[in-house]
Amino acid sequence: MTRGFVLTRLVHVAARSALTYALPIGVFIVLWQVWSDVYGVPQLFPPPSTTFRTLLSMLADGSLVRDAAASMARIGTGFVIGSVIGAFLGLLMGSSRIVREVLDPYVNFLRFISGVAWISIFIVWFGIGEASKVVLIVYTTVFTVLLNTVAGVVAVSPNKLRAARCLGASRRQLFFLVTLPATGRFILTGMRLSMANSFLVIVAAEMVQADSGIGFVIIAARLFLAPDVIFSGMIVLGLLGLLSDRLLTIGSWLCFRRYYLQN
Amino acid sequence: MAVAVAEAVGNSDTWRLRARPFLVSCASLAAGMIVWEVSARLYFTPLRLPPVSQIWARAVETAANGTLELHIASSMFRIVAGFCVGSALGILVGLAMGVVGTVQRFLDPIVNFLRFIPPIAWISPFLIWFGIGELSKVLLITYTVTFMVMLNTIAGILAIHRNKLRVARCLGANRLQVFRFVIMPSVVGYILTGMRIGMGNAFTTIVTAEMIAAQAGLGFLILVSKNFGGTDLIFLGMITLGILGLLTDRLFVWAIDRWARRFYLH
Numbered sequence: 001m002t003r004g005f006v007l008t009r010l011v012h013v014a015a016r017s018a019l020t021y022a023l024p025i026g027v028f029i030v031l032w033q034v035w036s037d038v039y040g041v042p043q044l045f046p047p048p049s050t051t052f053r054t055l056l057s058m059l060a061d062g063s064l065v066r067d068a069a070a071s072m073a074r075i076g077t078g079f080v081i082g083s084v085i086g087a088f089l090g091l092l093m094g095s096s097r098i099v100r101e102v103l104d105p106y107v108n109f110l111r112f113i114s115g116v117a118w119i120s121i122f123i124v125w126f127g128i129g130e131a132s133k134v135v136l137i138v139y140t141t142v143f144t145v146l147l148n149t150v151a152g153v154v155a156v157s158p159n160k161l162r163a164a165r166c167l168g169a170s171r172r173q174l175f176f177l178v179t180l181p182a183t184g185r186f187i188l189t190g191m192r193l194s195m196a197n198s199f200l201v202i203v204a205a206e207m208v209q210a211d212s213g214i215g216f217v218i219i220a221a222r223l224f225l226a227p228d229v230i231f232s233g234m235i236v237l238g239l240l241g242l243l244s245d246r247l248l249t250i251g252s253w254l255c256f257r258r259y260y261l262q263n
Numbered sequence: 264m265a266v267a268v269a270e271a272v273g274n275s276d277t278w279r280l281r282a283r284p285f286l287v288s289c290a291s292l293a294a295g296m297i298v299w300e301v302s303a304r305l306y307f308t309p310l311r312l313p314p315v316s317q318i319w320a321r322a323v324e325t326a327a328n329g330t331l332e333l334h335i336a337s338s339m340f341r342i343v344a345g346f347c348v349g350s351a352l353g354i355l356v357g358l359a360m361g362v363v364g365t366v367q368r369f370l371d372p373i374v375n376f377l378r379f380i381p382p383i384a385w386i387s388p389f390l391i392w393f394g395i396g397e398l399s400k401v402l403l404i405t406y407t408v409t410f411m412v413m414l415n416t417i418a419g420i421l422a423i424h425r426n427k428l429r430v431a432r433c434l435g436a437n438r439l440q441v442f443r444f445v446i447m448p449s450v451v452g453y454i455l456t457g458m459r460i461g462m463g464n465a466f467t468t469i470v471t472a473e474m475i476a477a478q479a480g481l482g483f484l485i486l487v488s489k490n491f492g493g494t495d496l497i498f499l500g501m502i503t504l505g506i507l508g509l510l511t512d513r514l515f516v517w518a519i520d521r522w523a524r525r526f527y528l529h
Contacts, residue, residue: 024372044391101287106295112508113501114467116383117482119474120489120497125311200381204471207383208486215384219475222387230387234380241379 046228054228055235068236070212074130075198078137082194086142087187090149094183095175100150107146115140115201119208133205140201144194145187152186153179181256188252195248199241214240313495318502321495335503337479341397341472342465345404349465350458353409357416357457358450362442367417378414382407382464383471395476400469407468411461412454419453420446451526459515466508481507 029048036047046054058064093100093107115136126132156179164178206215214233221229296315303314325331360367360374385406386399393399423446431445473482481500488496519527 020368021372024369027369028373098287101284102291104284105288105292109505109509112463112466112512113505114470116467116470116474117485117501117504120485121494121501124489124494124497196379196381199379200383200467203381204383204474207386207471208474218384218387222390225391227388227391230391234384237384238376238380241381242376245379 043225044227046231051228051231051235054226055232058229058232064217064232064236067213067217067233068240071202071206071214072240074133074213075137075195075202078134079141079191079195079198081134082138082141083145083187083191085138086145086190086194087149089142090146090187090190091153091175091180091183093146094150094153095179107143111143111147115197116204119205123209128209133202133210136201136205137198140197141191141194144197145190148186148190148193149183152183155186156182185252185256188248188256192245192248192252195244196241199237203237310492310494313498318495318498321499322503325496325499331499331503334479334481334484334500335507337477338469338473338481338504339507341400341480342404342462342469345401346408346458346462346465348401349405349408349461350412350454352405353412353457353461354416354454356409357413357454358420360413361417361420361450362446374413378410382410382468386472386475390476400472400477403468403472404465407464408458408461411464412457415453415457415460416450419450422453423449448526451523455515455519455523455526459512459519462511462515463508466504470504 032048036042036045039045042050055064089103093103118136118139119132122132122135126135160178160182161174164174169177202213203215203218206213207219210216214237217233218230218237221227221233299312300314300316303309303312309317322331360370382403386403389399389403393402427445427449428441431441436444469480470482470485473480474486477483481504485497485500485504488494488500
């Protein structure tokens with residue numbers, strides 16, 4: 001391969017991604033501007049220029065970073081604890097029939113009560129501080145991870161288990177060397193789905209009761225009638241969600257690549 | 264007793280697959296309720312954890328004076344109205360994006376970014392633009408459902424095997440016929456799945472919306488009860504929400520099984 005060839009390829013790729021990303025986003029921003037002009041009241045529907053100026057100033061004075069960090073700390077803590085509990089319970093439910101049958105009605109009922117509905121009761125139990133918000137994220141994370149883990153354990157091909165047993169694996173080896181690695185990908189899928197839910201729930205929780213965090217920024221700005229601040233908060237929220245989703249996808253691919261190839 | 268039940272249901276397979284899990288579930292739920300009732304009476308004040316019997320008494324009381332029905336009706340009206348509009352919009356936009364390649368390529372980055380902004384975050388701008396009345400809540404549900412249905416519709420169209428489209432073209436189908444006889448039947452299953460997930464998400468969204476700005480609804484009941492220490496009412500609201508969510512989901516599954524089964528057999 002010559003250097004020139006590589007260079008042309010690079011230019012091609014750059015040009016194409018510029019077209020596929022920059023063009024739609026550019027048009028979106030233009031439409032936003034036009035729509036805001038048509039709406040006529042910039043105080044209620046700020047144009048992109050005002051929003052980006054606000055976004056930059058909020059980034060510059062550090063307030064946005066502080067609020068984003070507060071939200072991410074809550075999500076991070078709850079997410080890790082919830083994933084561990086969810087994966088553990090899921091593996092237990094997947095491997096033991098009696099545990100599955102006992103816990104099944106609870107899981108099937110509780111998953112219809114979204115984390116958001118627990119906000120009030122968690123505030124009564126754990127106070128208005130950080131604890132109630134972290135517990136809320138734990139609750140949200142547990143169910144999605146748990147359901148996906150159970151699905152993963154059930155999806156392990158019986159032939160693999162039989163093969164391992166024929167080769168003399170004990171029950172423990174069967175679990176740690178066959179079931180667990182094959183389930184990893186499902187656990188990570190569950191974690192990815194619940195990451196999206198965590199963002200939703202933390203925003204709701206911070207709107208209802210908090211003095212920091214992106215959700216708080218969004219709801220407080222409504223009271224001051226500052227939609228540019230609201231939009232800035234939403235943009236940061238979207239970016240953080242996108243980023244954490246991509247990180248989990250890449251992490252899943254790196255850790256469990258060889259299990260992707262089987263189907 | 265186990266033997267008697269097994270004989271009653273006929274063969275051991277039914278027993279193993281149906282009757283036993285059902286009995287264990289019932290026993291497990293009953294045990295859970297008893298533990299809750301006893302521990303609530305012994306160790307907690309009703310403000311922290313009211314016993315099941317107290318919640319039940321509250322349910323009977325509020326159902327008798329009509330407040331529970333009022334909250335259920337306001338929440339369900341918002342959900343159903345937003346759900347219908349959102350499903351219709353989601354199907355239209357999803358089909359347009361899936362069928363016309365240019366539209367898809369063009370909207371993809373925008374959709375992929377908006378997807379990560381939770382619908383709840385829109386509540387502030389919606390309240391500013393559409394006021395604190397019903398409209399902003401219904402629109403919030405519409406947005407929630409539209410997105411879910413749209414994403415699933417696109418996924419459904421992308422999942423159609425190319426050879427199916429090619430076969431139809433080879434046999435002389437025009438674009439309209441390909442759409443009507445190949446694309447539509449394969450996509451219906453995905454659309455219904457999207458609607459089912461969207462309905463589940465609508466319940467999450469409406470609770471938050473009602474917590475932030477409403478005068479009635481289950482979310483309002485849950486939040487307001489906290490302010491005057493009605494923990495039993497909070498639980499009542501949560502359990503009602505869970506039952507409503509479970510019922511609508513089961514109703515959906517039943518309806519799909521009854522009328523749309525053939526779209527899932529491929």
